[in-house]
Each structure stands twice: as structure tokens, then as C-alpha cells.
Amino acid sequence: MWLxxxxxxxxxxxxxxxxxVIGSAVATRMLRxxxxxxxxxxxxxxxxxxxxxxxxxxxxRLTHLTLGDAVVVTVGAALSVTLxxxxxxxxxxxxxxxxxxxAVGLLKGQCNLxxxxxxxxxxxxxxxGGAIIAMGLYLVLGVVYNRLRWNLFQSDAAxxxxxxxxxxxxxxxxxxxxxANVMGVFAGAGVIDVPTAALAxxxxxxxxxxxxxxxxxxxxxxxxxxxxxxxxxxxxxxxxITVHIYTQLxxxxxxxxxxxxxxxxxxxxRGINTVRxxxxxxxxxxxxxxxxxxxxxxxxxxxxxxxRYVP
Amino acid sequence: MLRFLFRKERQVEQFIFSYIDYLGEARERxxxxxxxxxxxxxxxxxxxxxxxxxxAESKADDVRYAVESMMYEQALLxxxxxxxxxxxxxxxxxxxxxxxxxxTIDNRRIQVPEFLIAELxxxxxxxxxxxxxxxxxxxxxxxxxxDVRPLxxxxxxxxxxVDHIERNVMxxxxxxxxxxxxxxxxxDLLVELADISDLAHQLSRRVYIISVKRRV
Numbered sequence: 001m002w003l004x005x006x007x008x009x010x011x012x013x014x015x016x017x018x019x020x021v022i023g024s025a026v027a028t029r030m031l032r033x034x035x036x037x038x039x040x041x042x043x044x045x046x047x048x049x050x051x052x053x054x055x056x057x058x059x060x061r062l063t064h065l066t067l068g069d070a071v072v073v074t075v076g077a078a079l080s081v082t083l084x085x086x087x088x089x090x091x092x093x094x095x096x097x098x099x100x101x102x103a104v105g106l107l108k109g110q111c112n113l114x115x116x117x118x119x120x121x122x123x124x125x126x127x128x129g130g131a132i133i134a135m136g137l138y139l140v141l142g143v144v145y146n147r148l149r150w151n152l153f154q155s156d157a158a159x160x161x162x163x164x165x166x167x168x169x170x171x172x173x174x175x176x177x178x179x180a181n182v183m184g185v186f187a188g189a190g191v192i193d194v195p196t197a198a199l200a201x202x203x204x205x206x207x208x209x210x211x212x213x214x215x216x217x218x219x220x221x222x223x224x225x226x227x228x229x230x231x232x233x234x235x236x237x238x239x240x241i242t243v244h245i246y247t248q249l250x251x252x253x254x255x256x257x258x259x260x261x262x263x264x265x266x267x268x269x270r271g272i273n274t275v276r277x278x279x280x281x282x283x284x285x286x287x288x289x290x291x292x293x294x295x296x297x298x299x300x301x302x303x304x305x306x307x308r309y310v311p
Numbered sequence: 312m313l314r315f316l317f318r319k320e321r322q323v324e325q326f327i328f329s330y331i332d333y334l335g336e337a338r339e340r341x342x343x344x345x346x347x348x349x350x351x352x353x354x355x356x357x358x359x360x361x362x363x364x365x366x367a368e369s370k371a372d373d374v375r376y377a378v379e380s381m382m383y384e385q386a387l388l389x390x391x392x393x394x395x396x397x398x399x400x401x402x403x404x405x406x407x408x409x410x411x412x413x414x415t416i417d418n419r420r421i422q423v424p425e426f427l428i429a430e431l432x433x434x435x436x437x438x439x440x441x442x443x444x445x446x447x448x449x450x451x452x453x454x455x456x457x458d459v460r461p462l463x464x465x466x467x468x469x470x471x472x473v474d475h476i477e478r479n480v481m482x483x484x485x486x487x488x489x490x491x492x493x494x495x496x497x498x499d500l501l502v503e504l505a506d507i508s509d510l511a512h513q514l515s516r517r518v519y520i521i522s523v524k525r526r527v
Contacts, residue, residue: 027389028388028389138527141527142527145527146526146527149455150455150525151452151453151454151455152391152394152395152452152453152521152522152525153317153320153321153323153324153387153453154455155525156320156387156388156391157317157320159388160317160388222389228390229388229390229391230527
């Protein structure tokens with residue numbers, strides 16, 4: 001019952017981030033929508049179970065939480081993400097969760113500041129890493145791609161297959177990295193062990209993916225493919241690699257910010273301006289407003305939890 | 312490469328090669344019809360070959376519609392789909408111009424003045440060569456066995472040569488004392504013939520752009 005806050009957060013995370021990983025494969029009709037969401041759901045669970053441990057352990061070390069605190073954190077994070085979405089602002093579960101943990105930690109006077117600094121530095125490094133990896137991939141794979149001298153049908157088939165594989169890898173990295181947002185605090189509070197937390201978190205994210213909106217998926221996917229198919233493939237792959245690297249470091253990051261960084265990187269290599277005000281807004285909101293709101297919401301939930309009826 | 316995943320794309324590929332075959336068939340029949348016309352004038356053999364050209368053009372049309380239907384069923388990436396549909400629509404003007412030219416000759420009973428026949432024969436031959444080179448270029452785009460760049464230069468050369476012949480013939484035509492109505496009719500034929508290499512030139516540039524677009 002206590003895990004429902006985490007399940008809710010995992011479900012909304014899966015719904016929000018599905019478009020980033022399978023949008024291109026659906027928009028290019030490489031996969032049917034149902035097959036794509038099923039594939040992404042499987043890979044999200046695989047990623048969470050096989051590589052979710054480092055992130056979950058990082059969250060466990062940020063502060064000492066009780067079961068009640070864990071519920072406050074997840075509900076606070078879920079409410080802030082929902083609120084941002086209601087106002088049409090971009091949201092990031094990772095940053096909302098860390099903001100909530102920080103608020104609860106400060107309230108209790110138990111904060112691992114070194115841990116928080118590491119996490120905050122990784123946030124800044126996410127779009128930057130996405131951009132650098134995308135630039136490198138675009139140039140290196142481009143040389144190979146040009147040398148292969150494929151005809152129109154071969155290059156089309158290779159790119160569609162690449163979009164599918166990069167999407168599956170992206171789903172795997174999403175599960176491995178973001179499962180900590182969903183169940184990390186419960187494992188930290190000692191409610192469940194790490195493997196169970198990884199499985200439950202992966203399953204709730206998979207549920208979000210399985211119930212996501214087809215039109216949103218197609219719109220985001222078409223937007224990416226419009227870059228040009230090779231650019232879309234590079235963006236997807238760079239995003240998956242970036243998120244996977246942070247998984248190895250044990251820091252949950254925003255997949256959307258990795259995508260934005262990768263789009264900017266591809267734009268820089270191609271000499272075109274891919275900067276959109278909405279992208280920059282996404283990064284600023286992600287770095288500043290989301291953790292602050294996450295903290296505020298966690299404090300409000302905490303206050304509400306301690307309210308007592310006095311007759 | 313995982314061919315089972317791309318069944319629809321392989322069907323599109325087969326249809327496109329079949330389209331190029333019909334384009335080649337229309338070109339050969341047109342060349343023969345013009346050869347017969349410039350040698351024997353309007354005769355049954357010419358009409359038979361004009362009919363054969365028309366049939367090849369119709370078959371090419373049918374194949375193009377089939378490719379379009381398959382594309383609307385979402386085969387290929389949107390970018391490739393747009394490129395192929397646009398290109399085929401533009402290429403369809405080639406068998407169309409072959410068919411129209413022969414029909415115009417037959418329908419208007421055009422008689423080419425004797426002193427222009429040799430140059431008209433050369434004009435047809437160079438134009439047909441340009442279309443043949445374009446077919447090779449088109450096939451190269453879909454097979455990658457043929458480099459599309461050298462063929463552009465060949466087509467460009469042929470187009471310039473046709474323009475040169477056209478200007479020459481036009482001058483001779485309007486300097487001659489023949490009936491003004493015959494002059495206008497022959498001029499119309501010349502313009503149509505010159506359009507063939509112009510079209511091949513424009514299409515070859517389009518194919519080149521599509522092939523360059525695919526490079527990273």
C-alpha cells in the first residue's frame with residue numbers, strides 16, 4: 001500500500017518518457033504502436049532489474065529516510081511533476097525526486113551534501129554529455145555510413161533498423177537509470193530490498209509506457225525524424241548512451257535533457273540552428289524550478305502528514 | 312540485411328525497377344518510331360510503333376500508381392517516400408513526352424522538310440541517348456552499382472548539343488521559302504523534341520540531389 005506513491009511516480013515517468021525512446025520507431029512505421037510499447041516495456045523492466053542497483057543505492061545514501069519520509073518524497077515528487085505538466089511546463093522526475101529528498105533531509109538535519117553535489121553536477125552534465133556524444137557519433141558513424149555506399153533502399157532499411165535498436169537501448173537505459181526515482185527512497189527506507197525495488201519500479205514504468213498516448217508518441221517521433229533520419233538515429237543513440245553512462249555512475253538523470261543536448265549536438269555538427277526557446281526553458285526549469293517545486297511539495301505533504309485533528 | 316523485416320520495401324523496389332524497364336521500352340519504341348518516320352514518313356509501321364510507345368507509357372503509369380499506393384501504406388521513411396514519389400511523378404513526363412510527340416506527328420500529319428531530316432535524326436538520337444543515360448542514373452540510385460555523377464555530365468553535354476542543333480534547325484527552317492503553316496508545325500515538333508533532353512537534364516539533377524542528400 002505504501003508503495004503506491006512510487007508506483008504512481010513510475011507510471012507517470014513511463015508515460016512521459018516513452019515518446020523519447022520509441023517515438024521515432026513508431027513515427028517511421030518501423031514498428032506498430034502496440035509492438036513498440038511492448039518492446040519498450042520489456043526493455044525498461046530489463047534495464048531496471050539488471051542495472052538499476054547503482055542509482056537506487058545513490059538515493060539510499062543521500063539521506064536516511066523512514067517509510068513515512070519515503071512516501072512524502074514520492075508523493076511530493078509526483079505532485080510537482082503533475083503540477084508542472086498541468087501548467088504546460090516541462091518536467092523531470094529525477095530532479096523533482098532529488099528536490100523532495102533534499103527538502104526532507106534538510107528538515108531532519110540529515111543531508112549528504114557531497115552526494116547532492118555529485119547529482120547536481122550530473123544534471124548539468126546531461127545535456128552537455130548528450131551534445132558531445134551526439135557530435136562524436138554523428139561524425140564517426142557518418143564516415144562509416146558514407147563509405148558503405150548503400151543505395152536508397154539499403155540506407156532506408158539500415159536507418160529504420162537503427163532507430164528500432166537505439167529505441168530499445170534507450171528504453172533499457174531509461175529503466176536502468178530512472179528506476180531509482182521511483183523506488184530508490186523505499187529501498188533506502190528499508191521497506192523493500194534493492195532487487196524487489198528494481199522489479200517493482202521497472203514494472204510501474206512499464207505500466208506507464210503500456211498506457212501512454214499514441215498521438216503524443218507519434219508527434220514527438222515525427223519531430224525527431226524531421227531532423228533527418230540519420231540525425232534522429234544519432235540523437236536516440238546519444239541519449240541512450242548518455243543516460244547509460246550516468247547509470248554506471250549511479251545518478252538518475254532526465255532523458256528529455258539528454259535528448260535536448262543530443263539535438264543541439266547534431267545541429268552544431270550540421271551547422272544548423274536547432275535551438276528552440278522551449279528546449280532552453282526545459283533545461284532551466286529542470287535545473288531550478290523542478291527541484292525547488294519538488295522540495296516545496298514534499299514539505300507541504302510532510303506538514304499535511306503531521307496535521308492532527310484537535311476536537 | 313534482415314530482409315523479412317522489409318517485405319513491403321522489397322516490393323516497392325521491384326516495382327520501381329519494373330517502372331524503369333517500361334521507361335526503357337517506351338524510349339526504344341519512340342526511337343524506332345522516329346527512325347521510321349524520318350525515313351518513310353507517316354506509314355503503318357510508324358503508327359504501329361507509336362501505338363507500342365503508348366502501351367509502354369500506359370504500363371509505366373500503372374506501375375507508378377502501384378508504387379504510390381504502396382507508399383501510402385507507409386513503406387520507407389517519410390523522407391525517402393517523399394523523394395521517390397516526387398521523382399517518379401517527374402519522371403513520368405518522359406514517356407508522356409514520347410507518346411505526345413508521336414501523337415502530334417500523326418494527328419497533325421506533320422511533314423518534315425527534306426533539308427532538315429539529317430539534323431532532326433541527330434537531334435532525336437542525342438535526346439534518346441540523354442534519356443538512356445538518365446535511366447542508368449536512376450537505376451544507379453536504387454542499386455548503388457552506378458555512380459550517378461559522371462552520367463550528369465553526359466546528359467548535360469547531350470542537352471547542350473540538342474539545344475545547338477535546335478537553334479541551327481530553327482534558323483534554317485525560318486530562312487527557307489516553305490509554306491508558313493508547315494514552318495509553324497515543324498517548329499512545334501522541334502520544340503517538343505528539344506524538351507526531351509531538357510527534361511532528362513532536370514531529372515538527372517534531381518536524382519543527383521537525392522543521392523547527395525543521403526550522404527552524411
